Amino acid sequence: MSTHTTGNDIFQLAQRLWPLPRSLTGGGTRETLSMLSETVDGLNICEVPSGTQCFDWIVPNEWNIRDGWIVTPEGTKIADFKSNNLHVVGYSSAVDTTLELEELQQHLHSLPENPDAIPYVTSYYNENWGFCLSHNQRRTLRSGRYQVYIDSTLQPGSMTYGELLIPGISNKEILLSTYICHPSMANNELSGPCVTAFICKWLNSRVNNRYSFRVLFIPETIGSIYYISKHLDQLRNNTIAGMVVSCVGDERMYSYISSRQKNTLADELALHILKHRGFAYKAYSFLDRGSDERQYCSPGVDLPVIGFCRSKYGTYPEYHTSLDNLSLITAQGLEGSYDFIQLWIEMIEAHCYPKIRTLCEPQLGKRGLYPTLSTLESARIVQKMLNVITYSDGSRSLLEIADYIGAPIWDVHEICKDLQKHELLDMNPI
Amino acid sequence: MSTHTTGNDIFQLAQRLWPLPRSLTGGGTRETLSMLSETVDGLNICEVPSGTQCFDWIVPNEWNIRDGWIVTPEGTKIADFKSNNLHVVGYSSAVDTTLELEELQQHLHSLPENPDAIPYVTSYYNENWGFCLSHNQRRTLRSGRYQVYIDSTLQPGSMTYGELLIPGISNKEILLSTYICHPSMANNELSGPCVTAFICKWLNSRVNNRYSFRVLFIPETIGSIYYISKHLDQLRNNTIAGMVVSCVGDERMYSYISSRQKNTLADELALHILKHRGFAYKAYSFLDRGSDERQYCSPGVDLPVIGFCRSKYGTYPEYHTSLDNLSLITAQGLEGSYDFIQLWIEMIEAHCYPKIRTLCEPQLGKRGLYPTLSTLESARIVQKMLNVITYSDGSRSLLEIADYIGAPIWDVHEICKDLQKHELLDMNPI
């Protein structure tokens, strides 16, 4: 019996979104955003016409699919889109014909090394059609004529994305970005938009956010490139920290992908939290990037954006196959990611350069800050407070102090607030 | 039979100071300073009235004690102040009463894990009284009424400290600080003021000290806070290196405690000497600080002050107990510390940025600097001289050159003096 209330809510949202046939564009994505807006108050759903130029790219035509299948010479319907939307290659053009197995094979995709899995394949920028199926099933196909049918359209329309803007006291912004362009896969991708939706709900519930928030639910690559092309100055001038949220639903581990700049507050806080929470985690270099941090961090854009995952895309065996299903993600896994992102945001908001007011150490005893009972534990507490005091010289950030004295930043933050209450310290927010 | 002449002199001074009942204030401390002034010509003994405000602190009342003991129900006198001044808790108020063992226990201190030792306990800022005794003795106490007696006074008076100022050619200063507020304990504390007194004697004997010297014999914490509060600008403007001298009498090892700034000349020289002397030593971070470097290095004071010890306070089993007695310290241990401090001072005075005068290597042979007999040893000597020459580019300090070429700074200093004599090099003192 799980007690992960928020995790359960997130999981239920993922279950509802599961069957929708998402892609770069089209109805499945539009419905996904509409369903997310039930959780995300104020989500602005935007349409970008096909053919819109954005930097070196062009928004592709809109793809919609209604059905797709193969009938074998024996009359069996296989690779049925309605049973699993991974069966049809993404952006397949329409087809309705019969052909020999040999010819059909050019249009089939399977994974010999993972023979039970249906692979996830797309052909966004090369007009084509194809089917994906398990290698075990493919090996049963006999010679003969096959009927193939795909009922899809690829024509001018629009690309759809969602944007939530929450103004804060400062116009400096924290950016969250997640993608909504993969069909029925759970860790990569539903975990991302679902956790992010509940982070939005939490942010919407707070009063007086210190910073403004910009949260994007976009198709990967073309979505972020379009968005950056339209908001470049705003993003460059105001973004103080950002995160691409992806593959955040399983329980195996945590992963952090460095920003291109490497040592931003976003990076250092993520690493600090992973370390001090005692999580099993892996820190990846920007060389291991793979999602929209590629665009946010590109030269000339240069946003301080990190990637955050549980098991990182490309590293777990179910990745980009039908095995990345709802049994891979859990309420506990989702909630762990939610908690991490929440703490990361709170600690960015806490960022400051504390400065002690007294010269020499203050006399803690007369303020009741010195424990009367002298035990090892109380000595440790006093020592931690004295360490915070001695490094609160106005030149070190809260995080630098925490790292230097080897304490979690949330503990140091509490101590600083306590000292501030006693008028011994100024927090000096930036 | 020891040949440690200076060490023996230091040890004898410690023996004479041993019985005096030192504390933050009072006659024992005053007598201690008076006895030190026999060795330290020019020691200025200062009195600071009780109640004087210094930063966040107030100078406490003066405490004087004449006697103290317990008489057991069996009529035995125990915990007799006159046999060991650790028996009475520091700053105990006067008492003269009888009470049940159960009630007395609230006022007793012992160490179950170190049952032969009398602990050292104080209650400076909480008016109270108490006795310290060995845990073995405490366990023999039987129920019944006990007579307790402490003949002490705690009333307005003054805090006493000693200051020695030796003007040098430069008004830039080297600061030495040691404390004189602990009763009869040897490594922590008598080793500190006794070694420092003999360093003063040596400094007084020199003509033309390059730098000025400021040496303080003060009660710990309140003494340094008071002193800083009165001389802040002078200390901040002129101090180029400083050292807190404490626990410098045993032979077990050497210890260095980093300044808060970490990479000052004081720090780097101390580490260099420890390393190149081949001493067993431990380098502690400023996080392990515990004595007056806490105040000298505090934010806004920011002096380049390190801590120097043999076995560091808090790390050896006899610390703050009656077992820290004269058998723990030796003439050899004291003299090792004396030698270290002397060398540290000499090398601070030697600090410079040597600059070779020739372009390309000078021709050593024509000046007799190249050995005529070519042996491995002579090749090593020439190579060391050429290394000094090649890094004497005016941008590197003597210490940086020594560290870079892996030679002791005193060797590099001799080579530089030799090259200067041949008009090949300028020492460029800062």
Next chain:
Amino acid sequence: MSTHTTGNDIFQLAQRLWPLPRSLTGGGTRETLSMLSETVDGLNICEVPSGTQCFDWIVPNEWNIRDGWIVTPEGTKIADFKSNNLHVVGYSSAVDTTLELEELQQHLHSLPENPDAIPYVTSYYNENWGFCLSHNQRRTLRSGRYQVYIDSTLQPGSMTYGELLIPGISNKEILLSTYICHPSMANNELSGPCVTAFICKWLNSRVNNRYSFRVLFIPETIGSIYYISKHLDQLRNNTIAGMVVSCVGDERMYSYISSRQKNTLADELALHILKHRGFAYKAYSFLDRGSDERQYCSPGVDLPVIGFCRSKYGTYPEYHTSLDNLSLITAQGLEGSYDFIQLWIEMIEAHCYPKIRTLCEPQLGKRGLYPTLSTLESARIVQKMLNVITYSDGSRSLLEIADYIGAPIWDVHEICKDLQKHELLDMNPI
């Protein structure tokens, strides 16, 4: 059967130069330069009069030797200069006398620990005479009168060196320096001038060298000191990278000696090439210097000059003995060094700060830069191109990008040229 064509040519040049009796000055060195000029078009052979002052040094008298030998009491001629020019100590004055073995011993040099080798000994700045022979031979000498004869002259004349200047598009220069002052020894020294001569031949054959080249064939120490003293401003203003070429003929390993500044382009490229070529190599600190980098890097001269060797001088057992003969060097060993220097020069010329032109990633697919066949190898190629793109932000050099993404600089250079061809990137040469 070796296919090392260039290596064979270099080896044959070494064979021709082998017998000449080189020294700091004199006919052997003059003939050596004359023979080198057959390969090095434009080699300017210069004469510097004895007695010329250069910084702290004076050009010595010119030494010429025609013959030298010992006749034993038994009438055997030994230590015959004509059989091996190492037999006579370099710069020996003339002698023609008989003397007892005991007296002769003062003038003999041998190596007890290397008893088959004739040592190489000189006495440039101390007028003297002497013979070198194997220790095994020396041990056979019996008491009696020995006849000794050296037919040499040491008198005012000149010191000879060679200089090649190749103007490039830029007046910034790459400096190569090698020495021509050792008699018949192969790795140290013939490998150096012979490899360098063929590098000159290659440089002479190129059109439009990006940088100018300055190549020096000089006697060690006094040659470089003289040359620096005459061209100090030119060298300081224009040299962007330099290399002392020495001991580059054997096959055992590669060696790099750091410049004094340590992190120059010359240094970092050398290390990068050694690492990415997969060579067995050793990187030496400037503390291990021993050749003319001592002068080029000295304070106030400060050129970015590294040392390059196969087995470094002083580290291999045949060094400075008759065992350093033509059997120690090979066509393959010489050609490996030639290839290394060539690549080092090419990559210095390629030095630039690439800058991508697009914001966000360019769309590689529409330019045919994205492989249509998706394999692990093609994914690796795309990833490498994307890595080059993402770090081509105009602030990182080609070498820094290569080091960061872990690829050879020559691969990164090819990718940049490809992207430049597609107008996606500017090379921004410095």
